[in-house]
Amino acid sequence: DAGITQSPRYKITETGRQVTLMCHQTWSHSYMFWYRQDLGHGLRLIYYSAAADITDKGEVPDGYVVSRSKTENFPLTLESATRSQTSVYFCASSGDRNTGELFFGEGSRLTVL
C-alpha cells in the first residue's frame, strides 16, 4: 500500500525554468492539496482539488499551475521558477470532506538558483 507519493524528492533548478512536481495517491481520495512549507509561515495552501477536473486556488497560487485529469494524480507546475519559490512542497489527500484529515506525502524540496 503505497499511499501518497511525491516525486522528485529533491530538485535544483534555475530561475525561469519550468518545473513539475508529481503527486500520486492510491486511495482514490476525492480531495487533493498542494502546500508549501516555509520557516515562519508554516504550511500554506497553494491549490486544491475536490475531484478530477475540479481545482481551485488556495492562499498562495501565483506562479503555480495544477491539473487533475485523473483522480490519483495531482501535478504541480511552476511555469517560470523564481527564487521565492524555493521551498518544501507537500502534497496531501483526503477522502472525507467532513473530518478534514489530510494524509501527506513526504515532501519535495525545491531549490531555485
Next chain:
Amino acid sequence: GENVEQHPSTLSVQEGDSAVIKCTYSDSASNYFPWYKQELGKGPQLIIDIRSNVGEKKDQRIAVTLNKTAKHFSLHITETQPEDSAVYFCAALNTGFQKLVFGTGTRLLVSP
C-alpha cells in the same frame, strides 16, 4: 478568512516534563481543530483532533482542549519522551470548506 496563531515557536523540555502548545483562531465558524506532528524529513501526520461541540479530548499522553468563547485551543503532552521531538502544527477548519488553515508550527525538543 481564517487566521491561526500558534505559540511558542520553539519549546525545549526535559524528558518526563509536560509540554503545552497554544493556538488561537479568528473565525468563529471554524468547528474542527486538528493537530499534526511532523518528524524530520517527513510529511505532517494527524495525531489528535477536536470538534467544536467538545471541550477536551484525550488519547494516552496527549490531550487537546478547546475554548470556543476565547477562540483558542491547546495541545498538552504529558510525560514527554525523546520521540515526541518534532514540529507540531495546529489547524482550524470550517467543515463547509475542504481547506485547513495551519498555524506556523512549534518545534518541540525533548532532552533525555
